[in-house]
Amino acid sequence: MEDDHLEFRVSQCTTLRLREGAQADERAFKPFKLPLSRQSLAGYVAITGKLLNIPDAYAIPPDAPYQPNRSFDEKNNYRTRSMLVIPMTEPQGRVVGVLQLINAMNGRGEPIPFDPQYEEFLLCLASQAAVAVSNAQLNRAIKDAHYETIYRLAVAAEYKDHDTGAHIKRVSEYSGILAARIGMSPEEVELIRYASPMHDVGKLRIPDAILLKPGKLDPEERAEMERHTVYGGEILANPKSEVIAYSERIARSHHEKWNGTGYPRKLAGEAIPIEGRIVALADVFDALASPRCYKPAFSLDKVISIIREEDGRHFDPRLVEAFFDSQDQIMQIHARYTDTPGQSVTEIATAGL
Numbered sequence: 001m002e003d004d005h006l007e008f009r010v011s012q013c014t015t016l017r018l019r020e021g022a023q024a025d026e027r028a029f030k031p032f033k034l035p036l037s038r039q040s041l042a043g044y045v046a047i048t049g050k051l052l053n054i055p056d057a058y059a060i061p062p063d064a065p066y067q068p069n070r071s072f073d074e075k076n077n078y079r080t081r082s083m084l085v086i087p088m089t090e091p092q093g094r095v096v097g098v099l100q101l102i103n104a105m106n107g108r109g110e111p112i113p114f115d116p117q118y119e120e121f122l123l124c125l126a127s128q129a130a131v132a133v134s135n136a137q138l139n140r141a142i143k144d145a146h147y148e149t150i151y152r153l154a155v156a157a158e159y160k161d162h163d164t165g166a167h168i169k170r171v172s173e174y175s176g177i178l179a180a181r182i183g184m185s186p187e188e189v190e191l192i193r194y195a196s197p198m199h200d201v202g203k204l205r206i207p208d209a210i211l212l213k214p215g216k217l218d219p220e221e222r223a224e225m226e227r228h229t230v231y232g233g234e235i236l237a238n239p240k241s242e243v244i245a246y247s248e249r250i251a252r253s254h255h256e257k258w259n260g261t262g263y264p265r266k267l268a269g270e271a272i273p274i275e276g277r278i279v280a281l282a283d284v285f286d287a288l289a290s291p292r293c294y295k296p297a298f299s300l301d302k303v304i305s306i307i308r309e310e311d312g313r314h315f316d317p318r319l320v321e322a323f324f325d326s327q328d329q330i331m332q333i334h335a336r337y338t339d340t341p342g343q344s345v346t347e348i349a350t351a352g353l
């Protein structure tokens, strides 16, 4: 059960035969959604929390509150007969889903009704499944809350530089795209997506006189400005969570360059953490391709030629390759999250979270 609908998934099936001539892509069951209403068997059980044991779905009296959905059978050349529809009820009484057993058979493979003696046992099984489902939902909710907090802190930290928050949204998405393209695992991609918004959190400690200075910085001011990497690392130091550990490494290393001429530590090549190399490219691309108070957005041709020039100098060649392989996806993000003044911070912050 998801919000206002049920999502139907087949978990195990030994009898469903495919129609003659079915295409290969029809062989896999695609989950589908049905509205949460008492008129379907699953909906009735989900809403009432009552078990239904039906000997033949096609013999349900027409005045019953529920009727089987025959379109499923027609589509799959299937004949639903017996059904045992069981609520997945948590100990607190909330129904989180419905377990539907269809077409019981005897030892000779002949259709029989479900024996009522199994009802109690299956209710137990379904309630254990309900606990597992609701634990997974809670874990997801905690993780989402954690990520959202990090994200909004990052937006706050960037507020003086980029007041819509679109810059960090784009950098986060570009970083995820690059990480996926070089073959990082979905878990690592997710961590990089959520850790990258914090790359400039150290700017919180840079005095406004330097951070917002319209003209060129003198060498001393420049050195202080560059220290935002170290300050960010200090703000995020000794992390307890994995995502903050990624953020710390990114904050410290996103201005290092592949050829060792970056800052603060002049690290080179693979001595720079991969997540720092990824954000370096994402951040620079975004700075070039977007308007800033001191410059208009560069043309795409110009941005691309700069990235090519910096291949192996500023940027890891493997990531430059990944960038060009993902150009369509990257341009979609570029077009979607713009620095339009009307676009609110929260609108961007929560998009796709």
Ligand SMILES: [Fe+2]
Binding pocket: 199, 200, 228, 254, 255
């Ligand atoms: Fe930075």
Ligand SMILES: [Fe+2]
Binding pocket: 167, 171, 199, 200, 283
């Ligand atoms: Fe940035």
